Amino acid sequence: DSGVTQTPKHLITATGQRVTLRCSPRSGDLSVYWYQQSLDQGLQFLIHYYNGEERAKGNILERFSAQQFPDLHSELNLSSLELGDSALYFCASSKGSSGGFQETQYFGPGTRLLVL
Amino acid sequence: AQKVTQAQTEISVVEKEDVTLDCVYETRDTTYYLFWYKQPPSGELVFLIRRNSFDEQNEISGRYSWNFQKSTSSFNFTITASQVVDSAVYFCALSEESLRSGYSTLTFGKGTMLLVSP
Numbered sequence A: 001d002s003g004v005t006q007t008p009k010h011l012i013t014a015t016g017q018r019v020t021l022r023c024s025p026r027s028g029d030l031s032v033y034w035y036q037q038s039l040d041q042g043l044q045f046l047i048h049y050y051n052g053e054e055r056a057k058g059n060i061l062e063r064f065s066a067q068q069f070p071d072l073h074s075e076l077n078l079s080s081l082e083l084g085d086s087a088l089y090f091c092a093s094s095k096g097s098s099g100g101f102q103e104t105q106y107f108g109p110g111t112r113l114l115v116l
Numbered sequence B: 001a002q003k004v005t006q007a008q009t010e011i012s013v014v015e016k017e018d019v020t021l022d023c024v025y026e027t028r029d030t031t032y033y034l035f036w037y038k039q040p041p042s043g044e045l046v047f048l049i050r051r052n053s054f055d056e057q058n059e060i061s062g063r064y065s066w067n068f069q070k071s072t073s074s075f076n077f078t079i080t081a082s083q084v085v086d087s088a089v090y091f092c093a094l095s096e097e098s099l100r101s102g103y104s105t106l107t108f109g110k111g112t113m114l115l116v117s118p
Helices: none
Strands: A005-007 A010-013 A019-024 A031-038 A042-050 A053-057 A064-068 A074-078 A087-094 A111-115 B003-005 B010-014 B019-021 B024-026 B032-039 B046-052 B059-061 B064-069 B074-079 B088-096 B106-108 B112-117
Touching (some): A010 A019
Parallel strands (some): B010 B112
Antiparallel strands (some): A064 A074, A087 A111
16 A cells, blocks of 8 residues: 555446546655556656646646645546547656655545546 | 667467567657556556666666666566456656756557567
């Protein structure tokens, strides 16, 4: 158990809908990262938040957005869903004290999204 | 740009065999970090090891060992006396500092699926 929690574990929805994925980082971690894992693209970085502020963006679609709240939990919002958005979405956290590339990221169990 | 290549898509071995998973990376930085993660069939990503670019000492942890060779840009992972529970997808990842933001992200390889049969 990494200490990172994600809800829900599974989500089934229809095209065009909007969903929210939730992540709670490990106790004391200030940085939260979101990744998407799909069969064709592999593990892709989406976005990084540090202590409530956006720090880096990866291959995140405009239909997707995220935020980190004062209690440090984070939410990933996916809207106007398409079939191709079906994937496993991971949240990871790290201490974030240096914001650095040297930090180990610990991953949550993931949310499996199926868009029908 | 950074890139991580795991050329072995799938490896099948019989229990107790030794197996090596290859990882080759590309980076222009002199300071970077390399990681290995394990993804068992249950789906979670489990951290195994972190290595910085200045530490080329091999590391051993139980049946696991890692060989980092900067000269060949490789960070290979060996499992000795494999067990059925080692069956998983293993990912190698690279982290380097972004000149733009000062922060960084992990770039993952495509992963190697290891199947250990009894």
